[in-house]
Amino acid sequence: MLLSACAPMQPSSDDPEPVYRSPLTRDADAALALGDRTSALTLLRMAADNAPANAAATLRLQAAFFAYQLNDPEPARRLLTPAKRSSSQRRRAIAEFIQQMMADDAPAARQTAALSQLQGLLPARLEPYRQQALADARSANAEHLAAIDHYLRADRLHTGASARLANEASLWQALMRIPFADVQAALQTPNDSRRRHWLTLAMGVQQRLLDPAATKAFLDTLERPAMAHSGLLTTRILASQRAALSPARRVAVLLPLSGDLARAGQRIQRGILAALYAQDHQAARPKIQFIDVGDDGLSPAAAYQRAITEGAGQIIGPLAKASVRELLNETNITTPVILLNRINDAPRRANAYQFGLAPEDDAEAAARLAYQNGHERLVTLGGTSEWDRRVIGRFQRQFESLGGDILERGTYPPDQEDMRAPIEALFNLDASAARYERLRDITRQRFEFEPRRRGDMDAAFIAAFEGPARLVVPQMRFHRGIDLPLYATSASYPAHQSDAADGDLQGLMLPVMPWLTDSATDSLSTSARALLVETDQRASEPAELGELIALGIDSYRLLGSLPLLEQYRHLRLNAATGQLYVNDQGQVKRNLDAARITAQGLQRLGRIDEAQDDTQ
Numbered sequence: 001m002l003l004s005a006c007a008p009m010q011p012s013s014d015d016p017e018p019v020y021r022s023p024l025t026r027d028a029d030a031a032l033a034l035g036d037r038t039s040a041l042t043l044l045r046m047a048a049d050n051a052p053a054n055a056a057a058t059l060r061l062q063a064a065f066f067a068y069q070l071n072d073p074e075p076a077r078r079l080l081t082p083a084k085r086s087s088s089q090r091r092r093a094i095a096e097f098i099q100q101m102m103a104d105d106a107p108a109a110r111q112t113a114a115l116s117q118l119q120g121l122l123p124a125r126l127e128p129y130r131q132q133a134l135a136d137a138r139s140a141n142a143e144h145l146a147a148i149d150h151y152l153r154a155d156r157l158h159t160g161a162s163a164r165l166a167n168e169a170s171l172w173q174a175l176m177r178i179p180f181a182d183v184q185a186a187l188q189t190p191n192d193s194r195r196r197h198w199l200t201l202a203m204g205v206q207q208r209l210l211d212p213a214a215t216k217a218f219l220d221t222l223e224r225p226a227m228a229h230s231g232l233l234t235t236r237i238l239a240s241q242r243a244a245l246s247p248a249r250r251v252a253v254l255l256p257l258s259g260d261l262a263r264a265g266q267r268i269q270r271g272i273l274a275a276l277y278a279q280d281h282q283a284a285r286p287k288i289q290f291i292d293v294g295d296d297g298l299s300p301a302a303a304y305q306r307a308i309t310e311g312a313g314q315i316i317g318p319l320a321k322a323s324v325r326e327l328l329n330e331t332n333i334t335t336p337v338i339l340l341n342r343i344n345d346a347p348r349r350a351n352a353y354q355f356g357l358a359p360e361d362d363a364e365a366a367a368r369l370a371y372q373n374g375h376e377r378l379v380t381l382g383g384t385s386e387w388d389r390r391v392i393g394r395f396q397r398q399f400e401s402l403g404g405d406i407l408e409r410g411t412y413p414p415d416q417e418d419m420r421a422p423i424e425a426l427f428n429l430d431a432s433a434a435r436y437e438r439l440r441d442i443t444r445q446r447f448e449f450e451p452r453r454r455g456d457m458d459a460a461f462i463a464a465f466e467g468p469a470r471l472v473v474p475q476m477r478f479h480r481g482i483d484l485p486l487y488a489t490s491a492s493y494p495a496h497q498s499d500a501a502d503g504d505l506q507g508l509m510l511p512v513m514p515w516l517t518d519s520a521t522d523s524l525s526t527s528a529r530a531l532l533v534e535t536d537q538r539a540s541e542p543a544e545l546g547e548l549i550a551l552g553i554d555s556y557r558l559l560g561s562l563p564l565l566e567q568y569r570h571l572r573l574n575a576a577t578g579q580l581y582v583n584d585q586g587q588v589k590r591n592l593d594a595a596r597i598t599a600q601g602l603q604r605l606g607r608i609d610e611a612q613d614d615t616q
Contacts, residue, residue, distance in 0.1 A: 064078075268548050578593075
């Protein structure tokens, strides 16, 4: 029964209906070629009035299909039941086709099966529409390559330019829904020239979605074989890309501009304004409204509601972790918000994106850097604070997930300047000294003795802010660690570069954002930096160009890029704080650069390998 139900309808020998042609039907086809469906259905109805009974019924059904396409379903509804009971298999096929076209909510797989059964049964003027409907159904069912083939068949069968352009637009939408990895894989399989052209076009545009200028250059140089995409599609692609990257016309920024965090809020504000005025197209700049959520300002929830009431289409902030948690837990988030901190245990909320300079990101990047450099057995040293434990814990989890081994975790008490004891214990220098003492007690002789550090470690990781790091690194060097590779997070490097700090920390390797080494390659960061430097030259005291400035620049940059980053997980945005992408939890993650501290400051070493756990 199942096999017979799925079998296509076969033309029967008792179907008396020939293909009917007349000057009116030829005029109807000419009208369709010109994209004039209104005239086509009128001419088909006129042809039906002059045709034999069997041909007339078929022509009226075809006219009813075009009427349905012009938002007049009544003729189709009136004719469907008699047509489905007809002895003419062609009329039954047209009726089934119209019914499938009217069943907008039908499951894609069922629609695909029903439309496939109509192969060879429809008049030629309806066949391109069946192919297009099949393509839509297969695309909705994630049968991507089959959908492309149906769209291309429809393109060959359509006689009218407007119908072909509509089909082309549907084909392009389907292509842009295909995951990037699937497009790449499809290009590795044999394809005819037309399918390969469209796949190449889709892959090239998907790679450049964040850069309209690069997209235009790609489209200008892409070879366009006969029967390929139209010039109108090129215009549509560029226009839709620019529209997708445009921020809302009004943006609210919730920052602590009073109280303990006012200085941090003002730095982020400065970065946002620098990015705003560095933007190339003045007409595309949104109106920015800053709302204080510091000690003297509004609560985060009240500020969010005020922003919406006053017409904000996107929101940046707040910054403090407590404020972020309050907003996530107590607010109905309907307008997209870029939160400037991260709450790892917070539930995923629609329209809420967490973007912050989390120390855990630096710890993970440091672990990947160490492993990338071939170091597989490490020891760690940190303080006893919650921050130290979080950083070392995240470093260890990432390092061990890569296949590395943490041999020992050492700690030092707070406010301690002499790090000899914890370093000697970590390096097993105390065990070496103990062995010497035992040997001397046994032999009753004195020997030349030089303690040796443990031989099973490749490198060490330090969790420390600048002050403790400037104590730990020189003392590690002194205590038999002169040649030992040392890793840390960017917290170990001072906000203001200084020769003294560079001397104390020389040789330390750490992940850094491109902004700190002046290696950000995106045009917005470059223009914003130039604007900030120009402003500082006119000021009595130059301001700091630190991490929070970069956070402000990138939070502004994300206003336009975030929807695309969320939809296309392969995209990476080169920005001031790193190479940005969005994971499944709605968190904006950062790929960082590797740097080594030298006597002249930070020396960029290259990009750190990307984490593979949350990029898809």
